[in-house]
Amino acid sequence: MARRRWLSSLCGALCIAAASACGSSGPSLTAVPTLGRPEPGIFLHGVGFGRVRPTTVFNGGDPTGLVSHVVWSSWGRARAVGTGTSDWVGPGQSVAGGTQEPVTIVAFRLGTCHGKLAYRAVEWYFPRHGMTFDPHQYEDVCNGAYVGSP
Numbered sequence: 756m757a758r759r760r761w762l763s764s765l766c767g768a769l770c771i772a773a774a775s776a777c778g779s780s781g782p783s784l785t786a787v788p789t790l791g792r793p794e795p796g797i798f799l800h801g802v803g804f805g806r807v808r809p810t811t812v813f814n815g816g817d818p819t820g821l822v823s824h825v826v827w828s829s830w831g832r833a834r835a836v837g838t839g840t841s842d843w844v845g846p847g848q849s850v851a852g853g854t855q856e857p858v859t860i861v862a863f864r865l866g867t868c869h870g871k872l873a874y875r876a877v878e879w880y881f882p883r884h885g886m887t888f889d890p891h892q893y894e895d896v897c898n899g900a901y902v903g904s905p
Contacts (some may be wrong), residue, residue, distance in 0.1 A: 786872040787831060790862055796899015804896050805873075808835075812860065812877065814894055817850050818842040822860050822879050833875060835862040843881055856881060861888050870895035876902070
C-alpha cells in the first residue's frame with residue numbers, strides 16, 4: 756500500500772513538472788493553428804474564427820461572407836486550402852439573386868495572433884468563374900479588417 760502511494764505521488768510530481776516545463780508565453784512548436792481569433796474587429800458576429808479547421812466561416816455580413824461545408828487540406832502549413840460552398844453573385848446581380856456554388860477558401864499569413872499560432876488572413880474565390888487566389892486582397896482575421904478590397 757505504501758509503495759502504491761509512493762508511485763502515485765511520483766507520477767503526480769512528474770506530471771506537474773512536465774506541465775511546467777511545457778508552459779511558455781509563445782506558441783508551442785506542436786501547436787495547431789486556429790483561423791485568426793474569435794470576434795475580430797468588424798467580424799464581431801463572425802463564425803469559425805479562433806477555431807482549428809472550421810467547417811463554417813462567416814464574416815458576419817451578407818450571404819457572400821459565408822463559406823459552409825468546408826473541408827481543409829494542408830492545415831498547419833504556410834497555406835491551408837479548403838473547398839466548400841458560398842453565395843456567388845455575378846457582376847450587376849443583387850445579393851438576393853446569388854446562388855450556392857463551389858468555392859475555394861485559403862487561410863494564410865501563418866504567424867501569431869495575440870500570442871497564439873494562427874492564420875492571420877483568409878480569402879475565398881470561385882475558380883468556376885475564372886477567379887484565382889490573390890494574396891493581396893483578404894480578410895485580416897487577427898485584427899478584423901479588410902485588406903486590399905477594391
